[in-house]
Every structure is written in structure tokens, then in C-alpha cells.
Amino acid sequence: MTSLSDILTDLVSDVDGVFLFSPNGSFHERFDGIENVVVVGAENTVEADTFVELPIQFADVTDRIRFGIEGAMDDGLVGEGDVLACIGSLFSDDADFTSRVRVDESMRSGIYDLFTNSRADPTVISDVFEVALELGRKGQKGKPVGALFVVGDAGKVMNKSRPLSYNPFEKSHVHVGDPIVNVMLKEFSRLDGAFVISDSGKIVSAYRYLEPSAEGVDIPKGLGARHMAGGAITRDTNATAIVLSESDGLVRAFKGGKLILELDPEEY
Numbered sequence: 001m002t003s004l005s006d007i008l009t010d011l012v013s014d015v016d017g018v019f020l021f022s023p024n025g026s027f028h029e030r031f032d033g034i035e036n037v038v039v040v041g042a043e044n045t046v047e048a049d050t051f052v053e054l055p056i057q058f059a060d061v062t063d064r065i066r067f068g069i070e071g072a073m074d075d076g077l078v079g080e081g082d083v084l085a086c087i088g089s090l091f092s093d094d095a096d097f098t099s100r101v102r103v104d105e106s107m108r109s110g111i112y113d114l115f116t117n118s119r120a121d122p123t124v125i126s127d128v129f130e131v132a133l134e135l136g137r138k139g140q141k142g143k144p145v146g147a148l149f150v151v152g153d154a155g156k157v158m159n160k161s162r163p164l165s166y167n168p169f170e171k172s173h174v175h176v177g178d179p180i181v182n183v184m185l186k187e188f189s190r191l192d193g194a195f196v197i198s199d200s201g202k203i204v205s206a207y208r209y210l211e212p213s214a215e216g217v218d219i220p221k222g223l224g225a226r227h228m229a230g231g232a233i234t235r236d237t238n239a240t241a242i243v244l245s246e247s248d249g250l251v252r253a254f255k256g257g258k259l260i261l262e263l264d265p266e267e268y
């Protein structure tokens, strides 16, 4: 007779490492003496030796796990073929799930790269995500609204675009992340076109019509001109595009001409 614990033991047997997602202190302490423990979370509150920082608390657990593993791969903590036990919390603040994952280059989604190896500062990327997610949750005066943010490599992005109208950010020196700027961005999301944001988070322009070459851009069918332009500009430049869809309410991120991440603002 097999018992449930036998079956669950198989899940974590012979693993090469353990990934703890946002563990609390006392739970983390229980891993003292266990080898190759990597902590993944918003902050290293447990002072773990090996830590991968999450820029946003991905609601989708596969996104969370992918981010942690891709980060650890980048840091050389794990490699192809390693088998990991991922332990985290899904329904409560305590650890309540375990997943056995085999590290495989082909599972690399670019989600870690999106934040860490973009031209723009990682905090700028997360700040823009925050604005897009909040805009997606609340809309503009209760109505769904779309928005397109092109982040990083601003000089090149400006060269591949033209103004639709007077740029309200001309000569201003404001940065994403400032609370007042977030209000302005939301206000101006009614305008057509894209926001262009520099590597350091300066709002360079609103109202930009992007004119990238869309050749070789591989974005899912069914998405319209805003997403096509957003995706394509990231192939033509080293920018990252963060797009809020007015029609389905999702926030998507593109890099290198590819759709990397899709988030539902209602889950954040």
C-alpha cells in the first residue's frame, strides 16, 4: 500500500535544489542544513544567501516560478537538467504548494530578461507595469482605456515615430514612479498614440505615432494596431513595450519583437 506521503515524497526526492517563494522566517529556518536553497521574493526578509528578487508578485504561479528559475539560471545557480522543488504559497501566507520542475533551456520565456536585461532600469520597468496595471483596474473615469508605453532606448524610438500633436511633456523633467506623474500618465492615456520613456524613467513624450517596420514581428493574431506597433518597435530598437488593451483589459509586455508576458490587472 502506498501512502499519500510516499507519493508526495517522490515529488521532492533527489532534487538538485529547493526554491522557496516568499517564505516567512520560521519556515525558512526549517531549511537550515538543506543544500541549494534559493529564496525568491519581493524582498530578502529572511536574509537568504541566495536570493532572486521578484519585481512584481506575479499572480500566475507559473510566471513566478519561471521568473525565479530564469533568474537563478542567469546567476549560474542552476543549469540545464537540474530538478528543483518549488515551494510557495498560493491560497494563504503559509507554504501550501510544491511543484517539481526540471530546468530546461527551452522553458526560458524571457520574463526575467524583461525586467533585468532591458535597456531601462528594472525599477522603471516595474513602475510602468504598476501604472498600466492600475489603469487597467480602474480605467479612465470608470471606462476601460488602452495605453502604450515604450520604455528605454528613447532616442531611437523617437527617430522611428512622429508626433500626433503637441507633446505635453516637452521641456518637462518628470519621471515615472512619482505619484504626480502617475496621475498625469493616466490623464493623458485618453490621448492617441504612445508614451515614450527613457532608460532612467524620464517621460520623453506622449502622443507619439510609432512607425516601426513590422517585418518579422511575431505577435498573436487578433491583436490590433496598438499591439502590433508596440511589438514591432521592440524589434527595431532595444526598447520594451508595455501595452494595456482597451478591448480585453490585459497588460502585455513585448521585447525583441516578441510577446513575453501577459497579466490580468484584476489579479493584482
Ligand SMILES: Nc1ncnc2c1ncn2[C@@H]1O[C@H](COP(=O)(O)OP(=O)(O)OP(=O)(O)O)[C@@H](O)[C@H]1O
Pocket (backbone or CB within 6 Å): 145, 146, 147, 148, 191, 192, 193, 194, 208, 209, 210, 211, 223, 224, 225, 226, 227, 228, 229, 244, 245, 246, 247, 248
Ligand atoms: N502605430 C501606432 N503608434 C501609436 N499608437 C497607435 C498606433 N496604432 C494604433 N495606436 C493606438 O492604439 C489605439 C487602438 O488601436 P487598435 O484598436 O487598432 O489597437 P489594438 O491593438 O486593438 O488595441 P486595443 O486592444 O486597446 O483595442 C489607437 O486609437 C491609437 O491610439
Ligand SMILES: [Mn+2]
Pocket (backbone or CB within 6 Å): 224, 225, 247
Ligand atoms: Mn482594438
